[in-house]
Amino acid sequence: MESDGSAYFEAPVGKELYFQALDPNGLAVQSMRSGTYLHPGERLTCLGCHEPKHRAPTRTPEVPLALQRPPSRIEPDLDGSNPFSFVRLVQPVLDRHCVGCHQKEGALDLAGVIEGDYGWTRAYRNLAGEYGFYFHVRNGSFPDGDHGGGRTLPGRFGARASKLLGYLNANHYGVHLSPEESHRVTLWLDCNSEFYGAYEDPEAQARGERVIPSLD
Structure with missing residues (x-):
């Protein structure tokens, strides 16, 4: 996640994505409490949990920092985290x-x-x-x-x-x-x-x- 709160990454196809906001120590501050999936070639944009989902996003003069670079790749975590054990x-x-x-x-x-x-x-x-x-x-x-x-x-x-x-x-x-x-x-x-x-x-x-x- 960038300093402006933006994120941009390449997601695996057909795998459940579960989002949490972490503090600097890696502890969860907030959890989305639902899962997300993507199909091949699909692009997904999140506007925020409390934004009107039937409206287009408000344009801002600044391009989010994450979109100014190539997408990140998700790195696997510790053994036992996927699959969970x-x-x-x-x-x-x-x-x-x-x-x-x-x-x-x-x-x-x-x-x-x-x-x-x-x-x-x-x-x-x-x-x-x-x-x-x-x-x-x-x-x-x-x-x-x-x-x-x-x-x-x-x-x-x-x-x-x-x-x-x-x-x-x-x-x-x-x-x-x-x-x-x-x-x-x-x-x-x-x-x-x-x-x-x-x-x-x-x-x-x-x-x-x-x-x-x-x-x-």
Whole structure:
């Protein structure tokens, strides 16, 4: 995104696009809460969420900065982000920094043991209910309803609204996460705190195998 708020990029065909506005630390400030697709050769322009959708955009004397350069290419994020996988994205951070001390002190068990009716890991079961975004919807991140109204409130959902964010620094028993490790956890929180990334083969996903969804 450019300094004037404009963006211009080449989108993959037939892949769902999900937009979030991020702060300088990579945390989501606002989320679009809906997906977008493009067909081959299609061009898509976004005027803004609150602009009249049946009117042409107002012309401005300045050309947006993003349109003064070639389109950017979308770069893949960390392993475990596409397709989404709690086991691949978050569990390595927990194994490296949390599991040993938590088990020794009798604290919240964050082991990657598969258990329960849904095939989740123990770590996910213990984290998602109280610290995850989707499950902890009564923290003011949604204006109404059990699972939200039509929008999220800026800065009050995902990682920013989760109690887990306060444990990801040295104040929590000297924990030191690298920028990548911190991003792994906050990305999980900002992306609805999911466990699975596909409807197919949940057993393989729980084991940490990469399963590509047939519908993407």
